Amino acid sequence: MNTLSWTPFALSLKLALVTTLILFCLAIPIAWWLSTTKTRMKPFVEALVSLPIVLPPSVLGFYILWALSPNSPIGSFFEEYLDTKLVFNFTGLVIASCLYSFPFMVQPLQSGFESLGKSMIEASYVAGKTALQTLVRVALPNIKPSIMTAVIITFAHTVGEFGVVLMVGGSIPEETKVASVAIYEMVETMDYGTAHIYSAIMIGVSFIVLLGVYLFNRKYRRNMGIA
């Protein structure tokens, strides 16, 4: 049994934190737009947003590799002008994770916004507020359980991803070797002891995170007199 290294866990957490932060900022305007728009394009956008849920991670990973590799227009642009590589490093992992976890952030937020009374939003407009003021001061504070769910599920989903990360990041220690990839390698090298410890930690952390979400939501509903 090798000495236990915490680096893969630290890397998983860092990746999940960065991804969650980026997606939170990106998903709010999109979820808000989806919940209020009347355009016929809505089902197309919704289908596009949800695509990562049904696609095999290998398909997503393959296209991300293809789009971001140094031979692609995007990859070569970043390499030439910004001196940044987009695959087989942490930046690549963040991009891949953001694409992969996108629906897990958008969907809870969207259904949260949709569950708000239409008249509450209209009351804010009539009160002289802009869409941005309404979003920040009325809509978001009234969908706290949805925000909590979106953030935690996105975070947990990113910690738990494997296929996309492996394809786009490989397994470079201290750069792209996150916990899930590390466990895969241990099993491959038949280091079952360490694999057990790592896996048990993953199960424990995941359970505690999910338990936290459900406890928070139950408390919130009780406080608001919903259930």
Next chain:
Amino acid sequence: MLSIDISKTLAGSDKNFDLSVSIELKKREFVALSGESGSGKTTLLRILAGLESADGEIVANGIKWLSPGYSMPPRERNIGFVFQDYALFENMSVLKNLLFVNNDIKLAYRLLEMTSMSDLSGRSPSTLSGGQKQRVALCRAFMGRPKLLLMDEPLSALDPATRSRLQHDILNLHDEFATTTVMVSHDPGEIYKLADRVLKIDHGRIVNDSRPLEHFLHTSGSQKFSFRGELLDIIKRDVVYIGIVAIGQQIVEIVLDSNEASTLSVGDTVIVGAKAFAPEIFSKDSR
């Protein structure tokens, strides 16, 4: 004060119809909108608020709210809107709901005082009763000192005693703030108490524009009393027929002769009137 000339195609239960309204509202007027559900009342209210689009023109005090290719956003119209479901901001206390509209704490306390809500200013909306919620919504609607107040069946979900209390509050606030008010309502008593003018809408058109008394008083000729009701049943009793008629919340028996009994049928809307009849009137509690 407000000149309205708008049209919009609405989806009806069987086929589409046009909401087409052309009216002028005077300053400080209290207008009741009545009509069957689906006739376009709420849509008209929402068009005035800018919450729904329409063709045509709305001009308020010389300022265009709606013209071809332009619709002023609701937030710039300076209106008050009272929703049927109160639409309070659940994340804010009663006082914060008011201050959200306009950060004028003196005005907020004055409004809460006028509606006897001062003691509840720190409460969260979810802990209030329906009547209390609607009083908060009413106060909130006046926080911007609106020139135009729009109310969509504001009291329909409340019990009679609370309704009566709120009608009083509405009238007080309407007078105090010199607003022009448009209220959707079905209740003749409420309309009579509050409104100066009743507009009846049917299938998107205004079919009657009158004062409440003219609108609701259905007597004609020498009739002293006249009520509209629904014929529920015709029962033969000895040589006469008895018609059972529902008038408002009451059921009455009317004697019919055989000729009347044969021309009327159950389900008809009928008018029950009486001539040369000196009624006695009592307070409900004295009997």
